[in-house]
Amino acid sequence: MLDHISITVADMSATAPFYDAIFEALGYPCVRREVDAIGYGMRNRPGDDNHSYVSILATGEVIAADRRHWCFRAVSRAAVEAFHAAGLAAGGRDDGPPGLRRHYHEAYFAAFLLDPDGNRIEAVCHRPA
Numbered sequence: 705m706l707d708h709i710s711i712t713v714a715d716m717s718a719t720a721p722f723y724d725a726i727f728e729a730l731g732y733p734c735v736r737r738e739v740d741a742i743g744y745g746m747r748n749r750p751g752d753d754n755h756s757y758v759s760i761l762a763t764g765e766v767i768a769a770d771r772r773h774w775c776f777r778a779v780s781r782a783a784v785e786a787f788h789a790a791g792l793a794a795g796g797r798d799d800g801p802p803g804l805r806r807h808y809h810e811a812y813f814a815a816f817l818l819d820p821d822g823n824r825i826e827a828v829c830h831r832p833a
């Protein structure tokens with residue numbers, strides 16, 4: 705459904721290690737790096753539109769924590785666990801450890817983190833164990 709999204713952060717130098725770590729754990733490459741913007745994933749091209757792209761954009765302003773959250777697909781439950789561990793090691797905060805969330809469906813395996821600005825980031829695998 706999503707082609708591309710942008711997540712705003714206050715300070716790129718404080719937040720870049722978090723996003724580098726979680727997207728590496730999920731297998732999404734960093735394809736753009738500037739002082740105030742980082743991009744992960746792959747942009748779509750003519751005749752090849754099965755990709756997603758995420759921009760992390762620095763605003764220089766405090767980010768208000770609200771109900772926004774972004775969820776990224778993981779290819780396995782191990783990738784969800786790696787996402788969570790990498791995010792914690794890179795300055796993220798736990799907002800729900802890796803595990804089944806059966807209230808969504810019986811195989812919904814996810815983990816939740818807060819980035820250094822309080823953005824809620826999730827990784828999910830829908831495949832059975």
